Amino acid sequence: GASEFQVMAFLGHESPQEARKYVAAANTKTLVAGALRLLPKEGKLSNLGEGWTTNFPKPLSSKEK
Secondary structure (H helix, E strand, C coil): CCCHHHHHHHHCCCCHHHHHHHHHHHHHHHHHHHHHHCCCCCCCCCCCCCCHHHCCCCCCCCCCC
16 A cells, blocks of 8 residues: 555655556555456466465555645
8 A cells, every 4th residue: 555655765766667666566466366266266277376466465555746
């Protein structure tokens, strides 16, 4: 739920564009995890470990003010 500017301040970035890369990467992981949760329980994907989609954080926001 952090904004780009919060990520920027926390990680010491000098520009919002730099922080935006991290926000985008976190959002991508969250979207993938959400999509995988939609798969049927009996549908197995051979290259994924058990329960790995349950440990992702909430998406970061990319709100600019």
